[in-house]
Amino acid sequence: MSKSLFVPSKRKRDWKLVGGVAAGILVMGALGSGCHATTTTGGSTTGASGNAKTGGKSRSVPHFVGMGLQAAQDAAQKQGFYSLTSHDSLGRDRHQILDRDWKVCSQNVKAGTTVSTDKRLDFGAVKVDETCPAKDQSAPTAAGRTMPEFKGKAVNTARHALPSSTSITVKDASGKDRYVLLESNWQVCSQKPPAGTKLSGQPVQFSAVKFGESCP
Numbered sequence: 001m002s003k004s005l006f007v008p009s010k011r012k013r014d015w016k017l018v019g020g021v022a023a024g025i026l027v028m029g030a031l032g033s034g035c036h037a038t039t040t041t042g043g044s045t046t047g048a049s050g051n052a053k054t055g056g057k058s059r060s061v062p063h064f065v066g067m068g069l070q071a072a073q074d075a076a077q078k079q080g081f082y083s084l085t086s087h088d089s090l091g092r093d094r095h096q097i098l099d100r101d102w103k104v105c106s107q108n109v110k111a112g113t114t115v116s117t118d119k120r121l122d123f124g125a126v127k128v129d130e131t132c133p134a135k136d137q138s139a140p141t142a143a144g145r146t147m148p149e150f151k152g153k154a155v156n157t158a159r160h161a162l163p164s165s166t167s168i169t170v171k172d173a174s175g176k177d178r179y180v181l182l183e184s185n186w187q188v189c190s191q192k193p194p195a196g197t198k199l200s201g202q203p204v205q206f207s208a209v210k211f212g213e214s215c216p
Contacts, residue, residue: 070099083118086125092211102126107122146197148195155186155188159183171206188206
């Protein structure tokens with residue numbers, strides 16, 4: 001007696017395939033609805049409802065001056081302050097890439113002041129082995145119609161203050177013929193044209209030495 005093999009019709013197999021796909025979609029939809037995408041900013045987790053950690057509460061601002069920049073940021077976050085920024089106190093416009101290499105010289109909100117935790121805290125900082133200035137130094141403002149005085153300023157800040165179309169050359173004033181590669185480490189010793197000259201698109205020349213060196 002021979003055994004017969006039952007083969008379902010094509011229509012029945014198609015309906016089973018459709019049903020399986022639909023069930024899979026429903027399961028995936030249920031899993032997706034149970035998840036909520038979040039983004040992390042400044043150490044806090046935020047979603048559609050905003051920053052859940054800060055909540056705009058009022059807190060007393062700690063004393064940060066003298067602390068390492070990384071330690072100051074950690075201490076600020078423990079108090080609920082997550083909107084944090086920092087700048088170069090020496091006016092050289094350097095970026096605080098590795099925060100542990102920097103220390104806090106100033107803070108924009110005085111210690112002991114009670115403010116909302118939504119307030120942005122700005123730390124003025126210098127490298128750990130540098131001396132804090134008596135007052136934060138600012139980078140030169142954008143040049144107007146006349147050439148500003150750039151002597152003593154970082155070469156990079158002088159460049160940024162001039163129109164972007166300006167042709168600029170920088171030479172080592174020490175006579176050692178060194179390449180001026182990282183311009184934030186070099187200070188302007190002299191400039192052509194001199195301060196007060198009307199700017200009309202002419203090329204600009206700077207002579208410079210590294211910070212810590214004396215101009216000739």
